[in-house]
Amino acid sequence: MVKIAPSILSADFAKLGEEIKEVESAVDYIHIDVMDGHFVPNITIGPLIVDAIRPITDLPLDVHLMIENPEHYIQAFVDAGADIITVHQEACPHLHRVVQQIKQAGVKAGVVINPATPVESIEYVLEDVDLVLVMTVNPGFGGQSFIPSGLNKIKQLFDLRSEHGYSYEIEVDGGVNQDTAKQCIDAGADVLVAGSAIYNKENRIEAIKAIKESL
Ligand SMILES: O=C(CO)[C@@H](O)[C@H](O)COP(=O)(O)O
Ligand SMILES: [Fe+2]
Numbered sequence: 001m002v003k004i005a006p007s008i009l010s011a012d013f014a015k016l017g018e019e020i021k022e023v024e025s026a027v028d029y030i031h032i033d034v035m036d037g038h039f040v041p042n043i044t045i046g047p048l049i050v051d052a053i054r055p056i057t058d059l060p061l062d063v064h065l066m067i068e069n070p071e072h073y074i075q076a077f078v079d080a081g082a083d084i085i086t087v088h089q090e091a092c093p094h095l096h097r098v099v100q101q102i103k104q105a106g107v108k109a110g111v112v113i114n115p116a117t118p119v120e121s122i123e124y125v126l127e128d129v130d131l132v133l134v135m136t137v138n139p140g141f142g143g144q145s146f147i148p149s150g151l152n153k154i155k156q157l158f159d160l161r162s163e164h165g166y167s168y169e170i171e172v173d174g175g176v177n178q179d180t181a182k183q184c185i186d187a188g189a190d191v192l193v194a195g196s197a198i199y200n201k202e203n204r205i206e207a208i209k210a211i212k213e214s215l
Pocket of ligand 2: 007031032033064173193
């Protein structure tokens with residue numbers, strides 16, 4: 001079963017609670033993009049907002065940290081109610097340690113790779129992680145175009161999982177819409193993150209349906 005994770009980055013932040021409630025019945029995770037203005041050029045939200053969202057939904061909160069020194073903020077996001085915390089390989093010189101830190105804090109640990117980062121760079125944490133996120137845009141903004149080279153990485157991760165019996169989910173993020181979703185699923189993705197393809201549409205449930213029907 002394909003999972004859908006709407007990215008609230010493209011939602012209306014003035015009515016975030018309603019925007020989450022609107023899609024809740026049709027999706028599997030709520031994807032939350034945390035940006036610090038250093039690792040990526042944009043600044044978005046922090047643990048306070050995650051804490052505010054937590055009582056709104058029982059869906060897993062999938063927190064994508066696009067920040068430098070993510071190890072300093074893991075506990076704050078766990079306390080705020082995150083269920084999955086995903087850190088960038090490029091932001092973590094001690095990636096193995098950060099993955100262990102996330103797991104020890106009692107939540108699922110994910111690792112993300114940017115479009116220019118190869119799967120080989122995370123080879124030694126694949127046995128430890130619950131989720132691998134393949135970026136198909138350069139992180140920082142919603143509404144960018146899908147970079148197709150991520151599809152090979154999804155395939156590679158799919159094959160490595162079968163070969164070694166790893167248990168991570170493969171998630172894809174960036175430019176996912178009804179034209180690109182099928183390629184991601186065919187390559188082996190389990191979870192589709194979609195921001196503008198859902199929240200920039202008038203009828204969000206119809207938009208989610210359109211993505212599912214395109215598969
Ligand atoms: O992490 C990010 C961007 O850095 C994403 O989660 C975006 O929010 C996805 O937006 P769309 O490309 O689906 O509009
Ligand atoms: Fe994201």
